Amino acid sequence: MSFDTVQSLGRALREGRATARQIAQRALADARAEPFNAFTAVFEAEALRQADAVDAAFAAGVDLGPLAGVPFAVKNLFDVAGHVTLAGSKIRRDAAPATADATAVAKLKAAGAVLVGALNMDEFAYGFVTENAHDGPARNPHDLARIAGGSSGGSAAAVSGGITPLTLGSDTNGSIRIPAGLCGVFGMKPTLGRLSRAGTFPFVHSLDHIGPFTRTAADLAVAYDALQGPDPCDELSPPAADPLSGRLDMLAEQGLRVGVLGGWFQQGAFPEVVEALEIVADALQARRDVELPGAQAARAAAFAMSASEGGHLHFDDLAARALDYDPAVRDRLLAGALLPDEVAQAARRYRPVFRDAARKLFEDFDLLLAPVAPCPAPPIGQATMELAGAQVSVRKTLGAYTQPISYIGLPVIAAPLNRPGKPPVGVQLIAPAWREDLAFAAALRLERAGVIAAHRPPEFRS
Amino acid sequence: MSGGDLSAFQNLTDAKVAAYLDRRSAELGLPVPESCRAGVAENLALLRDQTTLFAGLTDPSSATEAFEP
Numbered sequence: 001m002s003f004d005t006v007q008s009l010g011r012a013l014r015e016g017r018a019t020a021r022q023i024a025q026r027a028l029a030d031a032r033a034e035p036f037n038a039f040t041a042v043f044e045a046e047a048l049r050q051a052d053a054v055d056a057a058f059a060a061g062v063d064l065g066p067l068a069g070v071p072f073a074v075k076n077l078f079d080v081a082g083h084v085t086l087a088g089s090k091i092r093r094d095a096a097p098a099t100a101d102a103t104a105v106a107k108l109k110a111a112g113a114v115l116v117g118a119l120n121m122d123e124f125a126y127g128f129v130t131e132n133a134h135d136g137p138a139r140n141p142h143d144l145a146r147i148a149g150g151s152s153g154g155s156a157a158a159v160s161g162g163i164t165p166l167t168l169g170s171d172t173n174g175s176i177r178i179p180a181g182l183c184g185v186f187g188m189k190p191t192l193g194r195l196s197r198a199g200t201f202p203f204v205h206s207l208d209h210i211g212p213f214t215r216t217a218a219d220l221a222v223a224y225d226a227l228q229g230p231d232p233c234d235e236l237s238p239p240a241a242d243p244l245s246g247r248l249d250m251l252a253e254q255g256l257r258v259g260v261l262g263g264w265f266q267q268g269a270f271p272e273v274v275e276a277l278e279i280v281a282d283a284l285q286a287r288r289d290v291e292l293p294g295a296q297a298a299r300a301a302a303f304a305m306s307a308s309e310g311g312h313l314h315f316d317d318l319a320a321r322a323l324d325y326d327p328a329v330r331d332r333l334l335a336g337a338l339l340p341d342e343v344a345q346a347a348r349r350y351r352p353v354f355r356d357a358a359r360k361l362f363e364d365f366d367l368l369l370a371p372v373a374p375c376p377a378p379p380i381g382q383a384t385m386e387l388a389g390a391q392v393s394v395r396k397t398l399g400a401y402t403q404p405i406s407y408i409g410l411p412v413i414a415a416p417l418n419r420p421g422k423p424p425v426g427v428q429l430i431a432p433a434w435r436e437d438l439a440f441a442a443a444l445r446l447e448r449a450g451v452i453a454a455h456r457p458p459e460f461r462s
Numbered sequence: 463m464s465g466g467d468l469s470a471f472q473n474l475t476d477a478k479v480a481a482y483l484d485r486r487s488a489e490l491g492l493p494v495p496e497s498c499r500a501g502v503a504e505n506l507a508l509l510r511d512q513t514t515l516f517a518g519l520t521d522p523s524s525a526t527e528a529f530e531p
Contacts, residue, residue: 300515331501342468349520409531433531
């Protein structure tokens with residue numbers, strides 16, 4: 001495992017210390033041999049062809065930019081031309097291969113990044129654990145007996161385990177932020193509609209986002225910039241790109257008014273999670289116990305919308321072959337399909353109410369803080385956990401603090417607290433809609449102050 | 463109770479969730495395999511509990527707007 005960053009690989013390439021082919025070969029070898037069950041496919045021939053093209057471009061004096069020659073991998077719900085888009089399922093194994101790359105994949109390839117494989121996930125992105133019944137569980141690189149989180153568990157594990165410095169995932173209710181937090185890496189969920197979702201297998205169309213995972217905040221900015229831009233294939237009409245990576249120093253110095261979300265966002269949190277939040281809050285001189293009214297209702301509405309929309313999306317397959325689904329996902333989708341339509345309608349009606357409450361709060365703050373998850377990564381196979389004195393489902397509860405935020409589409413960076421040798425704990429840096437720059441400002445400042453950092457798992461420390 | 467009755471759904475007792483499951487399954491033509499019934503009923507009960515947390519907070523007669531973050 002290399003544990004390189006996007007930026008360090010870029011330097012190695014430009015300084016002639018490595019070729020794109022050498023970098024790709026190493027990532028491919030690591031992806032084939034990795035112990036995290038992060039990869040579900042390795043694209044060796046295509047990756048080497050892309051790497052050779054990057055090397056040829058360099059030889060011809062063409063600099064493709066900071067992602068040139070950087071290996072990356074994607075959650076297996078992203079279309080990759082010539083490969084079946086599994087979305088973590090058995091049902092789609094007989095589907096026709098994708099005829100084109102997802103927009104996000106195409107953008108990274110166009111920037112010279114080299115796609116080395118596809119990654120494990122909860123079936124159809126419905127879960128927070130990546131204990132996939134068909135592909136097996138993704139393992140947390142910091143403790144192989146623990147979950148990587150989900151649903152983008154393979155995406156977080158691949159970066160945390162040092163296989164690739166960049167992966168893509170999707171986040172409907174927390175599926176980027178939770179695995180990033182549990183695996184101790186950076187993950188970004190942008191504003192709803194900022195990054196094109198075209199060519200990804202949907203879960204809940206009105207809540208789905210895509211975003212990157214990396215080992216540093218600066219790498220996250222590079223990836224975010226490459227993924228931005230209009231796309232007529234996504235009906236949310238992503239806006240023109242607003243690049244950030246050229247102004248990271250300025251962002252890191254920017255003054256921020258920061259609040260720590262209390263109430264629902266800390267209810268039942270484990271002591272180490274509260275401690276992590278306090279450390280980040282101190283570093284940003286944040287005001288404590290800020291209340292975002294209606295968060296519990298927002299979480300409930302997101303929960304119900306997901307079941308209902310997901311159930312409707314899968315109605316025909318549920319009717320025809322329900323037993324081919326992952327049991328944990330199947331029962332939730334079936335229940336969602338059986339809901340009265342008025343449940344989803346009520347959940348949609350509450351959305352602007354809660355959004356307006358958040359907007360009001362952002363009149364006083366540039367950034368809000370909340371834990372990513374109530375606890376560090378639970379053991380693989382653990383079905384229930386205690387939250388605020390009650391036994392609750394791990395699979396359904398890890399998103400308690402992330403769901404209200406994605407329900408209203410706010411941009412978030414999940415940042416790993418700098419606590420080497422301890423189980424990773426993440427903090428959500430939550431910005432107003434369309435102000436990803438403010439989340440980056442906080443992440444960069446915290447990273448430069450040594451408050452947040454991605455660490456090598458203990459087994460791989462040199 | 464029709465599937466579209468929101469207040470009736472919220473007021474389902476645990477004992478009546480299975481009957482709702484059967485009725486709604488038949489209405490929609492969505493068979494629920496026997497081996498899944500307990501899990502689906504459990505999820506329906508959870509969704510009923512969650513629905514009570516937000517369903518009463520808005521006016522059902524109001525239009526649903528196209529959401530902007």
